[in-house]
Amino acid sequence: xxxIAFTDYRRLVELAPVFYVFGLLLLVIVLIPGIGMKVNGxxxxxKLPGLGQFQPSEFVKIPVVLMLAxxxxxxRQGALSWREVIVGLAILGLPMGLIMLEPGHxxxxxxxxxxxxx
Numbered sequence: 001x002x003x004i005a006f007t008d009y010r011r012l013v014e015l016a017p018v019f020y021v022f023g024l025l026l027l028v029i030v031l032i033p034g035i036g037m038k039v040n041g042x043x044x045x046x047k048l049p050g051l052g053q054f055q056p057s058e059f060v061k062i063p064v065v066l067m068l069a070x071x072x073x074x075x076r077q078g079a080l081s082w083r084e085v086i087v088g089l090a091i092l093g094l095p096m097g098l099i100m101l102e103p104g105h106x107x108x109x110x111x112x113x114x115x116x117x118x
Contacts, residue, residue, distance in 0.1 A: 013073070016066035020091075023063045026056035027098035036102075044102040057099050057107045064114055067091050 030036035030046055037045040037053060047053045068091055072084070080088075092114060099108045 013066055013070045016063060016070045019063035020067045023056065023060035024095060024098065027060060027095055030056050031098070031101055042102050042104055044099075044104050044107070055107075057095070057102070057104055060095050061111065061114065064092060064095055064111065068114065 026046070030044060033043070035046060036043040037047050039045055044057060045053045045055050068088060071088060071091060072080075092111060096108050096111050099111070
């Protein structure tokens with residue numbers, strides 16, 4: 001909580017593309033047999049020796065929100081254009097598509113409200 005309280009959110013938004021690409025790489029890595037752990041028929045966990053395991057799809061929610069905020073946060077005069085909506089859907093759809101390959105249908109559903117937040 002303290003780390004977030006003392007972090008300038010504008011800096012996080014500037015770094016959003018880096019976090020987003022890193023998150024996408026994690027989602028691709030989890031699909032590689034031997035790296036991604038298969039639990040209950042889903043290959044959605046990465047095991048880190050000595051540290052345990054984590055689910056990249058949980059981590060990627062934050063970079064997706066930051067990317068949507070960065071994209072939709074610029075000043076505009078009117079409503080969103082169709083192009084802007086499609087780009088926003090692509091920002092959200094790319095990680096969702098990778099999560100569906102795990103297959104993580106429930107996790108994918110948790111991404112849908114992110115478009116409204118961004």
